[in-house]
Amino acid sequence: MDSGYVTLEQVAEHAGVSLATASRVINGSTRQVSQRLRDKVNASAEELGYLANASAQTLARNSSSLVGLLVHDISDPYFSSIAAGVTRCAEERGLVLVLGSTNRSAQKEGRVLAALRSHRAKAVILVGSRSTDEESNARLIGEIEAFRRQGGRVACVSQPGLPADTVSPDNHSGAAALARHLVGLGHRRFAILAGPTDLRTARERLDGFHGALSAAGLELAHHNVVHGAFTRDGGYESTRRLMTLGTDATCLFAVNDVMATGAMAALRDLGMRVPDDLSVAGFDDIPTLRDLTPGLTTVRLPLEEMGERAAALALDEDHQGGHRVITVPGEVVARESTAPPTAS
Amino acid sequence: MDSGYVTLEQVAEHAGVSLATASRVINGSTRQVSQRLRDKVNASAEELGYLANASAQTLARNSSSLVGLLVHDISDPYFSSIAAGVTRCAEERGLVLVLGSTNRSAQKEGRVLAALRSHRAKAVILVGSRSTDEESNARLIGEIEAFRRQGGRVACVSQPGLPADTVSPDNHSGAAALARHLVGLGHRRFAILAGPTDLRTARERLDGFHGALSAAGLELAHHNVVHGAFTRDGGYESTRRLMTLGTDATCLFAVNDVMATGAMAALRDLGMRVPDDLSVAGFDDIPTLRDLTPGLTTVRLPLEEMGERAAALALDEDHQGGHRVITVPGEVVARESTAPPTAS
DNA sequence: CACGTCCTGGAAAACTCTTTCCCAGAGTAG
DNA sequence: CTACTCTGGGAAAGAGTTTTCCAGGACGTG
Numbered sequence: 001m002d003s004g005y006v007t008l009e010q011v012a013e014h015a016g017v018s019l020a021t022a023s024r025v026i027n028g029s030t031r032q033v034s035q036r037l038r039d040k041v042n043a044s045a046e047e048l049g050y051l052a053n054a055s056a057q058t059l060a061r062n063s064s065s066l067v068g069l070l071v072h073d074i075s076d077p078y079f080s081s082i083a084a085g086v087t088r089c090a091e092e093r094g095l096v097l098v099l100g101s102t103n104r105s106a107q108k109e110g111r112v113l114a115a116l117r118s119h120r121a122k123a124v125i126l127v128g129s130r131s132t133d134e135e136s137n138a139r140l141i142g143e144i145e146a147f148r149r150q151g152g153r154v155a156c157v158s159q160p161g162l163p164a165d166t167v168s169p170d171n172h173s174g175a176a177a178l179a180r181h182l183v184g185l186g187h188r189r190f191a192i193l194a195g196p197t198d199l200r201t202a203r204e205r206l207d208g209f210h211g212a213l214s215a216a217g218l219e220l221a222h223h224n225v226v227h228g229a230f231t232r233d234g235g236y237e238s239t240r241r242l243m244t245l246g247t248d249a250t251c252l253f254a255v256n257d258v259m260a261t262g263a264m265a266a267l268r269d270l271g272m273r274v275p276d277d278l279s280v281a282g283f284d285d286i287p288t289l290r291d292l293t294p295g296l297t298t299v300r301l302p303l304e305e306m307g308e309r310a311a312a313l314a315l316d317e318d319h320q321g322g323h324r325v326i327t328v329p330g331e332v333v334a335r336e337s338t339a340p341p342t343a344s
Numbered sequence: 345m346d347s348g349y350v351t352l353e354q355v356a357e358h359a360g361v362s363l364a365t366a367s368r369v370i371n372g373s374t375r376q377v378s379q380r381l382r383d384k385v386n387a388s389a390e391e392l393g394y395l396a397n398a399s400a401q402t403l404a405r406n407s408s409s410l411v412g413l414l415v416h417d418i419s420d421p422y423f424s425s426i427a428a429g430v431t432r433c434a435e436e437r438g439l440v441l442v443l444g445s446t447n448r449s450a451q452k453e454g455r456v457l458a459a460l461r462s463h464r465a466k467a468v469i470l471v472g473s474r475s476t477d478e479e480s481n482a483r484l485i486g487e488i489e490a491f492r493r494q495g496g497r498v499a500c501v502s503q504p505g506l507p508a509d510t511v512s513p514d515n516h517s518g519a520a521a522l523a524r525h526l527v528g529l530g531h532r533r534f535a536i537l538a539g540p541t542d543l544r545t546a547r548e549r550l551d552g553f554h555g556a557l558s559a560a561g562l563e564l565a566h567h568n569v570v571h572g573a574f575t576r577d578g579g580y581e582s583t584r585r586l587m588t589l590g591t592d593a594t595c596l597f598a599v600n601d602v603m604a605t606g607a608m609a610a611l612r613d614l615g616m617r618v619p620d621d622l623s624v625a626g627f628d629d630i631p632t633l634r635d636l637t638p639g640l641t642t643v644r645l646p647l648e649e650m651g652e653r654a655a656a657l658a659l660d661e662d663h664q665g666g667h668r669v670i671t672v673p674g675e676v677v678a679r680e681s682t683a684p685p686t687a688s
Numbered sequence: 689c690a691c692g693t694c695c696t697g698g699a700a701a702a703c704t705c706t707t708t709c710c711c712a713g714a715g716t717a718g
Numbered sequence: 719c720t721a722c723t724c725t726g727g728g729a730a731a732g733a734g735t736t737t738t739c740c741a742g743g744a745c746g747t748g
Binding site for chain 1: 349395396397398399400402403408409410413417418419420421424425427428431432435440441442443444445452456458459461462463464494576605606608609612631632633635636637648
């Protein structure tokens with residue numbers, strides 16, 4: 001009790017039973033142990049303050065209680081919301097969550113995945129769209145396969161196409177619904193902050209939006225689509241660029257909320273009013289950003305729930321065969337950042 | 345390579361050396377190994393795709409590469425910003441970060457701490473003010489002592505008084521400086537959303553603010569101090585309560601930014617304009633909330649840096665003797681949510 | 689040349705569990 | 719009463735590393 005560790009052997013000795021029996025009592029194996037011995041062992045464990053050595057257990061069982069969570073940037077509220085859901089789910093099951101931040105670097109992702117493999121992690125949950133770059137995708141797939149071969153489970157949020165169970169927002173339909181809503185308000189000319197060209201999520205939202213416009217017989221001018229980083233600052237910068245070049249759009253769609261936030265800041269700095277001079281819409285409905293003024297029209301995704309469901313996919317019993325895909329719909333939330341275009 | 349694991353023994357055999365030598369090569373122990381053998385071992389490891397079994401290493405070394413991070417709620421941007429700093433620091437050192445969410449429950453905190461202990465985690469970083477409740481504090485201190493006895497390091501963010509190295513914002517001075525700034529604007533009557541009564545951070549900010557007012561010869565009416573949850577919704581609700589009872593204050597100070605956000609939302613819902621009808625100030629300068637309009641006057645804390653410094657305290661070499669305390673100053677950031685009071 | 693020292697490599701113990709295998713005793717059927 | 723099946727307990731064999739200890743060779747010194 002002083003400074004060293006209490007081992008199961010000490011507990012067994014103190015209880016006057018064998019190591020095997022003590023182990024059976026403490027972890028409740030398939031084997032029966034008489035009530036009398038069980039009480040003695042438990043009492044000894046309690047008295048000595050026994051705490052199992054997790055690495056010894058992992059080694060013996062060849063399976064640990066670790067679950068990995070890989071995100072691009074934990075300080076981004078999109079990821080931290082999902083992370084909250086995953087954490088909850090893991091903790092309910094008595095598992096320990098390992099957090100890896102990849103900063104969108106495939107290399108870091110590989111490192112973390114290897115570390116999880118080396119710890120015999122039970123499962124890993126990959127959050128956030130990867131690039132559409134073939135080569136790094138192939139490497140990622142290789143890592144995932146290796147992880148599963150060693151008995152780990154894998155689930156993804158927001159990146160269908162990987163060989164794993166997936167929870168994915170319906171980016172295409174959500175963006176299309178948003179486009180229809182905005183067209184319904186009377187907008188005809190749109191500008192889009194489309195994020196990085198090689199990011200799947202960004203691309204799907206762009207395509208969905210674009211598709212709905214086409215279906216409504218509207219064009220999307222090429223110069224009204226600007227690409228940039230998927231971040232608040234990316235949105236700010238893209239908006240400045242857009243406005244510097246000049247645009248005839250009456251409504252600006254940023255493919256995620258943090259970019260939309262940057263856009264609103266840029267417009268404010270340029271002396272433009274939202275929605276009077278330009279309507280703005282985003283995507284995700286980040287909880288922390290719900291208090292922006294004007295309130296941001298966006299597509300709501302149940303982020304925390306998505307994290308939870310992904311974790312459940314990865315942790316609940318095995319599902320044989322192909323990979324399950326859960327598609328969660330987005331819901332258009334109209335707020336004050338969009339309004340009918342003013343005649344001009 | 346197919347599905348099983350490659351063990352060090354296989355690598356050794358493949359390289360034609362002993363297990364001991366292989367181990368020495370791979371982890372670079374103090375012992376020398378000739379260049380010839382070293383090359384052979386490395387080549388074999390590479391060829392077989394060797395990946396060390398982390399739990400076996402932990403068991404043998406009795407020390408793992410895990411670092412714990414305990415926060416109340418990872419989806420709160422205050423915590424996720426700090427977490428980003430901690431993650432960075434841990435990853436730089438090749439360590440694996442374990443994230444525990446406690447939801448302000450001392451019991452959960454204990455569970456996570458025990459799990460970390462059982463994994464022989466190298467260090468743990470506790471973020472966020474604990475309650476001032478004596479009993480749960482005592483239990484926490486007990487857990488911390490146990491953790492250190494087993495060779496773990498502990499660092500805290502924002503909770504001096506625990507037996508560990510600490511990075512702590514200067515809540516008192518920051519709040520005082522803010523108060524002086526607001527008095528300088530001309531405010532004389534203040535209302536305070538003071539958060540929970542038993543939360544150390546909340547209390548220090550309240551005290552600092554109050555102290556500066558007293559020093560300026562101003563009173564703080566009792567009915568102008570309302571307590572509530574330390575969250576956005578707590579701020580909203582507290583503000584509604586305050587306004588329902590009526591207040592003569594010209595400026596509202598919420599002891600953190602998320603509460604201030606809730607306050608602004610409540611005021612908006614009540615049809616009051618900020619800062620025209622009431623000035624609002626917060627504390628923390630959460631990055632995600634910088635885009636609120638009107639911009640929130642607040643006290644800036646370098647959250648990510650605080651996380652990094654705490655991690656560094658916990659991870660860099662041992663410091664004998666007492667516990668180090670790093671106090672980081674806050675800086676008043678004046679934005680549009682505060683203005684001189686209008687004559688009324 | 690003898691002796692002590694340093695260096696490198698290997699054998700084996702240690703780390704703490706889980707689980708298999710074996711055994712003794714109790715109960716049951718023939 | 720024998721033979722057979724359960725049942726609960728213990729001994730011991732792993733699991734994959736690290737590290738200690740020992741042996742043998744090279745080298746330097748007197």
